[in-house]
Amino acid sequence: MEARLRLIYAQNDWKADPNKPAVRTKYYRALLERNLTPEQEITVRLELGKELLRAGESAASVDELEKLRKFSTMPPEVERDWHRSLGVAYLRLGEQENCNDMHMQMSCIFPIKGSGIHMRTRGAEGAVREYTWLLEHDPKDDIARWLLNIAYMQLGQYPAKVPKQWLVPESRFASEYDISEFPDVAPQANLGVTEHAGGIIVEDFDGDGLLDIMLSSSGPLDPMHFFHNNGDGTFSDRTHQAGLTGELGGLNIVETDYNNDGHPDVLVLRGGWWDKFGEYPMSLLKNNGDGTFTDVTEEAGLLYNGPTQTAAWADYDNDGWLDLFVGRERRPSLLFHNNHDGTFTEVGAACGVANLGYVKGVAWGDSNNDGRPDLYISVQGGNNRFFRNETAQGGSCKFVDATAQAHLTDHGDHFAAWFFDYNNDGWPDILDLGYYTLTLNDVGGFQVGHPFHAGTPRLYLNNHDGTFTEIAKEVHLDRAILPMGANFGDLDNDGWLDVYLGTGEPEYEALLPNRMFRNHNGKDFQDVTTSGGFGHLQKGHGIAFADLENNGNEDVIEEMGGAFPGDTYQPVLYRNPGHGNHWITLTLEGVQTNRAAFGARISLTFRDQGTVRHVYRTIGYGSSFGGNPLRQHIGLGKATSVEKIEIFWPVSGTTQSFTNVPADRAFHVKEGAAKLAQADYKRFAFDVLPK
Numbered sequence: 001m002e003a004r005l006r007l008i009y010a011q012n013d014w015k016a017d018p019n020k021p022a023v024r025t026k027y028y029r030a031l032l033e034r035n036l037t038p039e040q041e042i043t044v045r046l047e048l049g050k051e052l053l054r055a056g057e058s059a060a061s062v063d064e065l066e067k068l069r070k071f072s073t074m075p076p077e078v079e080r081d082w083h084r085s086l087g088v089a090y091l092r093l094g095e096q097e098n099c100n101d102m103h104m105q106m107s108c109i110f111p112i113k114g115s116g117i118h119m120r121t122r123g124a125e126g127a128v129r130e131y132t133w134l135l136e137h138d139p140k141d142d143i144a145r146w147l148l149n150i151a152y153m154q155l156g157q158y159p160a161k162v163p164k165q166w167l168v169p170e171s172r173f174a175s176e177y178d179i180s181e182f183p184d185v186a187p188q189a190n191l192g193v194t195e196h197a198g199g200i201i202v203e204d205f206d207g208d209g210l211l212d213i214m215l216s217s218s219g220p221l222d223p224m225h226f227f228h229n230n231g232d233g234t235f236s237d238r239t240h241q242a243g244l245t246g247e248l249g250g251l252n253i254v255e256t257d258y259n260n261d262g263h264p265d266v267l268v269l270r271g272g273w274w275d276k277f278g279e280y281p282m283s284l285l286k287n288n289g290d291g292t293f294t295d296v297t298e299e300a301g302l303l304y305n306g307p308t309q310t311a312a313w314a315d316y317d318n319d320g321w322l323d324l325f326v327g328r329e330r331r332p333s334l335l336f337h338n339n340h341d342g343t344f345t346e347v348g349a350a351c352g353v354a355n356l357g358y359v360k361g362v363a364w365g366d367s368n369n370d371g372r373p374d375l376y377i378s379v380q381g382g383n384n385r386f387f388r389n390e391t392a393q394g395g396s397c398k399f400v401d402a403t404a405q406a407h408l409t410d411h412g413d414h415f416a417a418w419f420f421d422y423n424n425d426g427w428p429d430i431l432d433l434g435y436y437t438l439t440l441n442d443v444g445g446f447q448v449g450h451p452f453h454a455g456t457p458r459l460y461l462n463n464h465d466g467t468f469t470e471i472a473k474e475v476h477l478d479r480a481i482l483p484m485g486a487n488f489g490d491l492d493n494d495g496w497l498d499v500y501l502g503t504g505e506p507e508y509e510a511l512l513p514n515r516m517f518r519n520h521n522g523k524d525f526q527d528v529t530t531s532g533g534f535g536h537l538q539k540g541h542g543i544a545f546a547d548l549e550n551n552g553n554e555d556v557i558e559e560m561g562g563a564f565p566g567d568t569y570q571p572v573l574y575r576n577p578g579h580g581n582h583w584i585t586l587t588l589e590g591v592q593t594n595r596a597a598f599g600a601r602i603s604l605t606f607r608d609q610g611t612v613r614h615v616y617r618t619i620g621y622g623s624s625f626g627g628n629p630l631r632q633h634i635g636l637g638k639a640t641s642v643e644k645i646e647i648f649w650p651v652s653g654t655t656q657s658f659t660n661v662p663a664d665r666a667f668h669v670k671e672g673a674a675k676l677a678q679a680d681y682k683r684f685a686f687d688v689l690p691k
Contacts, residue, residue: 056566094123365419489545502540
């Protein structure tokens, strides 16, 4: 696979491949050696500065762009482009010299304060100068205003030194609930690898009861990283030992157990967004059960080239084996039926789910609770699609396009999506995250409180009758733009699923806080970004909620970085401080149902301070751009026991019941077993550094 990937990269045209700005810098430098007119030099040097910035050479970009000061006159549009390019080059220089090279616990956490304030000030000072010029020449330049405020924060001079006419008031950042600070402990946990945009899976890959972390990075020659949990607050990079060094690139990774052997496997997706420069194949990595993985893509029948970023596993025909849907961009999507022997047969066109447009999000979920997973497709620049699954058990596929009937038709630009029961009524709802801006000024407009044209999330409430109602605005979940990586979990163990959105887009100016929303009793969502310290300014991609310390509190880990070769960052690990509520953890093992239990439904009944409550979870159907562990961590509020646990197994059609189960424990549940088996996982604590 490594040789195949490297060959594709080498054959891509350097003149236009977005992953080769370093080659283009050599071209522009060579042009500067020629006898150019002043107009030609301005054009070439400006392009050289931009390519150096994309390549990660911020200091060199600043130096080249500063050389243009010798020209006393430029066309107005060129002059604005120069100042804007110089401003972002200075801003990125400050990030690299401080947040990357001198990484601290609060680096790039919005609002910037404490150890997040820059010690090396050249970058922020230059950014202040350039964005001030832009605003003086156009006071309505919202992106310049927003980034000017960021630069003053980096200098520790916000809000006092920000000119009043351009100040973004602190009140705009206030949280609506104090969730308590989740400090970033990634550096001391030995997770300091620097990557581009990529995916994440948190799972116990080696069966020792400790959750490990796998990361991918989208640069075509970037290696994956496999971090083994040492059980002492640190991780060890075992990428080489695991046999993963040749698995290059990957904007997203998705968990599975395709062969029912009980060892979690991984699907790697490559080439997303790159169109003709993204003709890379995906990879299926078989977990050998001994800490190593084998690339079985070709022998499994999954060797297809073309840009992919989203895929999801489900047993669509309930034959006990996981099938795979792969969404592709400007190419037919793929549906692979599991042949039960380690191979797959592609049936997308035959099943009517191939020609779906520019697919960016894929989600399986049992929308009508009939035991068969339905399929939701999130599309860029087209209509989203919803297919109701009417496949008979073990029979040929039958998917009915029920988009219009379900009231899910929505033409626009979308990205991550998933099914989850946000209001605990026993019926899965759909979250679909809008991903669109008219210009980057929409980023500034949104952040400073001015009108904007960017897309916002959609939350579709399940009406229990085959239809949905869009309610994002009513529950206050329409207050985010440009979400990429995204996932859900329970921050405070209250039993309600919260939502974290990793934000950004390729341009460096898309510097906006990642956003955390707390689910307020299923009524609405509260912005807790700043109170929890979740407002990271770097590009947020793969996200996972997971109880990494095995202490009953879900931490949040996020893979960071952008698309340009120079837009790299380290992952962040937000440690949960605890909130005094109770919990239970359930790991399911299918027998007739697929072994990983994808599609199995959990229902919990308990009394929380005298109130009878019900909480619902489904195994395996998570975010299309994030990788939570399959073991289910479920908050119970103040309940000290669970009156009843019911588990519905879709293949056998049976429901398992357990009563009077104590809280604050982990259990293993095998399909058909009469008793729960308690699981004793080793507990530890991450070190938290002073601010």
